[in-house]
Amino acid sequence: xxxxxxxxxxxxxxxxxxxxxxxxxxxxxxxxxxxxxxxxxxxxxxxxxxxxxxxxxxxxxxxxxxxxxxxxxxxxxxxxxxxxxxxxxxxxxxxxxxxxxxxxxxxxxxxxxxxxxxxxxxxxxxxxxxxxxxxxxxxxxxxxxxxxxxxxxxxxxxxxxxxxxxxxxxxxxxxxxxxxxxxxxxxxxxxxxxxxxxxxxxxxxxxxxxxxxxxxxxxxx
Amino acid sequence: xxxxxxxxxxxxxxxxxxxxxxxxxxxxxxxxxxxxxxxxxxxxxxxxxxxxxxxxxxxxxxxxxxxxxxxxxxxxxxxxxxxxxxxxxxxxxxxxxxxxxxxxxxxxxxxxxxxxxxxxxxxxxxxxxxxxxxxxxxxxxxxxxxxxxxxxxxxxxxxxxxxxxxxxxxxxxxxxxxxxxxxxxxxxxxxxxxxxxxxxxxxxxxxxxxxxxxxxxxxxxxxxxxxxxxxxxxxxxxxxxxxxxxxxxxxxxxxxxxxxxxxxxxxxxxxxxxxxxxxxxxxxxxxxxxxxxxxxxxxxxxxxxxxxxxxxxxxxxxxxxxxxxxxxxxxxxxxxxxxxxxxxxxxxxxxxxxxxxxxxxxxxxxxxxxxxxxxxxxxxxxxxxxxxxxxxxxxxxxxxxxxxxxxxxxxxxxxxxxxxxxxxxxxxxxxxxxxxxxxxxxxxxxxxxxxxx
Numbered sequence: 001x002x003x004x005x006x007x008x009x010x011x012x013x014x015x016x017x018x019x020x021x022x023x024x025x026x027x028x029x030x031x032x033x034x035x036x037x038x039x040x041x042x043x044x045x046x047x048x049x050x051x052x053x054x055x056x057x058x059x060x061x062x063x064x065x066x067x068x069x070x071x072x073x074x075x076x077x078x079x080x081x082x083x084x085x086x087x088x089x090x091x092x093x094x095x096x097x098x099x100x101x102x103x104x105x106x107x108x109x110x111x112x113x114x115x116x117x118x119x120x121x122x123x124x125x126x127x128x129x130x131x132x133x134x135x136x137x138x139x140x141x142x143x144x145x146x147x148x149x150x151x152x153x154x155x156x157x158x159x160x161x162x163x164x165x166x167x168x169x170x171x172x173x174x175x176x177x178x179x180x181x182x183x184x185x186x187x188x189x190x191x192x193x194x195x196x197x198x199x200x201x202x203x204x205x206x207x208x209x210x211x212x213x214x215x216x217x218x219x220x221x
Numbered sequence: 222x223x224x225x226x227x228x229x230x231x232x233x234x235x236x237x238x239x240x241x242x243x244x245x246x247x248x249x250x251x252x253x254x255x256x257x258x259x260x261x262x263x264x265x266x267x268x269x270x271x272x273x274x275x276x277x278x279x280x281x282x283x284x285x286x287x288x289x290x291x292x293x294x295x296x297x298x299x300x301x302x303x304x305x306x307x308x309x310x311x312x313x314x315x316x317x318x319x320x321x322x323x324x325x326x327x328x329x330x331x332x333x334x335x336x337x338x339x340x341x342x343x344x345x346x347x348x349x350x351x352x353x354x355x356x357x358x359x360x361x362x363x364x365x366x367x368x369x370x371x372x373x374x375x376x377x378x379x380x381x382x383x384x385x386x387x388x389x390x391x392x393x394x395x396x397x398x399x400x401x402x403x404x405x406x407x408x409x410x411x412x413x414x415x416x417x418x419x420x421x422x423x424x425x426x427x428x429x430x431x432x433x434x435x436x437x438x439x440x441x442x443x444x445x446x447x448x449x450x451x452x453x454x455x456x457x458x459x460x461x462x463x464x465x466x467x468x469x470x471x472x473x474x475x476x477x478x479x480x481x482x483x484x485x486x487x488x489x490x491x492x493x494x495x496x497x498x499x500x501x502x503x504x505x506x507x508x509x510x511x512x513x514x515x516x517x518x519x520x521x522x523x524x525x526x527x528x529x530x531x532x533x534x535x536x537x538x539x540x541x542x543x544x545x546x547x548x549x550x551x552x553x554x555x556x557x558x559x560x561x562x563x564x565x566x567x568x569x570x571x572x573x574x575x576x577x578x579x580x581x582x583x584x585x586x587x588x589x590x591x592x593x594x595x596x597x598x599x600x601x602x603x604x605x606x607x608x609x610x611x612x613x614x615x616x617x618x619x620x621x622x623x624x625x626x627x628x629x630x631x632x633x634x635x636x637x638x639x640x641x642x643x644x645x646x647x648x649x650x651x652x653x654x655x656x657x658x659x660x661x662x663x664x665x666x667x668x669x670x671x672x673x674x
């Protein structure tokens with residue numbers, strides 16, 4: 001039973017003729033790790049932004065538990081159902097790591113919003129210690145920001161995790177840890193994990209690999 | 222709740238931007254406060270004076286007409302405004318109230334003046350009046366229904382130091398100078414008499430005995446011999462050569478001036494008298510105040526336009542930073558309305574502090590600035606308090622005209638001013654958040670983030 005279904009989705013950016021996505025069809029199920037691979041400009045990130053409800057498709061529909069995201073409350077979808085790990089981190093730079101997580105949890109009305117220990121443990125699990133947790137994100141390295149982005153995506157316990165190059169700025173050891181967490185979430189906690197990546201190491205853990213080329217999506221194994 | 226908390230944190234986390242906004246808020250509120258306080262208080266005073274000046278009617282001899290007539294005919298005498306005419310005019314339905322006054326030039330041979338008394342009668346003729354045989358006057362007797370309404374007392378030029386104002390026709394208040402010269406005290410009596418020997422009918426005039434009910438002090442000692450009493454005996458031909466009752470008329474509605482004018486001439490008022498409201502005093506008193514109000518209003522407009530422009534520019538400059546923040550918050554699932562609310566709360570929190578400080582500074586600055594502007598206006602008009610008082614007294618024969626010199630305006634912060642400033646504050650808060658709110662409401666989060674990245 002698919003958790004997230006993409007039906008005949010096409011997408012065209014404003015003021016452009018070329019379609020960034022062409023008639024995409026794919027079903028995502030809970031408990032699986034999906035990898036989407038492809039060259040830069042192939043449409044991976046565009047697909048990710050549609051799956052995460054950050055944008056709406058110009059043609060076709062995306063269904064979450066059979067509800068069309070085009071008609072659903074996408075704010076609610078983003079706040080509760082989905083966690084996104086952005087390639088560019090997209091953190092609030094003037095806030096600390098702790099505040100970023102706390103705010104994300106407050107928006108999704110998580111029961112752990114004011115649980116300091118829970119938030120610190122979450123950060124700890126991605127390699128952010130307590131001291132770093134209270135420093136402004138602006139002053140942290142790219143790797144640290146990436147870790148905070150991952151922690152934020154996990155903070156409200158979403159059903160789907162979307163990750164755009166989640167290990168791009170991490171050292172090998174942390175990359176392995178993060179991948180382990182993501183695979184564990186899929187296989188042991190029945191989450192749906194969708195990863196856009198270049199990393200061959202990551203594709204090794206995928207249950208399904210899909211390739212993107214010029215806006216077309218094809219099954220690759 | 223988290224929205225309030227986040228808005229509060231944001232103020233300090235984006236201190237640079239918010240300090241700039243706070244400075245603009247504070248400047249605009251402070252300057253608006255000063256301008257509004259000045260405008261509201263000057264408007265109030267102008268309205269008060271306008272109501273008084275535009276309702277008070279002045280009946281004055283038309284000296285040009287009289288002089289022309291006198292040049293043609295030396296026997297010409299100005300037709301008097303008889304008590305009957307005054308009473309008829311007073312009955313006009315257009316009037317709100319009438320105040321009566323009378324005056325007499327008098328002698329009092331039993332008392333001592335600063336000057337030696339000349340007791341000889343002389344013959345003299347004033348323009349438009351009959352040839353008269355009379356003594357040199359040493360005393361001005363001014364009569365009023367209520368002496369406290371006399372201009373000298375209303376303007377505080379003269380102040381009652383002892384006793385009380387006259388309640389009976391034979392009571393009078395005299396100056397402390399005259400009392401000192403004659404060792405008078407409250408309860409003492411003295412006699413005074415019209416400078417004429419006989420009235421217009423040829424009957425010998427009686428002297429009047431006055432009992433001193435009060436003693437006043439006056440800075441201007443040239444008028445030390447003026448005494449104040451009730452009108453009764455001054456309009457009685459047994460005592461007065463020309464017992465004329467002067468009326469000061471107050472219209473119910475300033476628009477009724479023409480109707481009242483017609484009624485007055487119909488009641489027998491001669492064409493040698495003009496009936497008008499107080500244009501000179503209006504221009505002298507109200508114009509500078511209205512100009513101050515206009516200056517304050519223009520200043521307020523300039524401050525608001527400048528402040529709004531700067532805030533809008535700041536908002537546009539900060540929009541790149543805010544767009545990113547909005548994109549991230551939207552990506553996390555925060556609703557558009559909550560983002561707008563957070564932006565508004567941020568601005569509102571800064572504004573509350575700036576409003577409080579601005580109100581305090583503004584109300585402290587308002588008084589000295591008002592004083593400075595008023596002094597400047599009075600100086601440029603070439604008038605001080607004394608001139609405006611002279612204007613008043615030249616019209617009504619000494620009866621208070623209810624308007625004294627505007628030499629001070631209380632720059633008080635009124636509730637209505639605070640409400641107006643609240644409105645301005647709200648406008649500024651909305652303006653400071655408008656660009657960010659526009660982005661939050663209009664675009665999908667991915668587009669905002671994509672533009673930023």
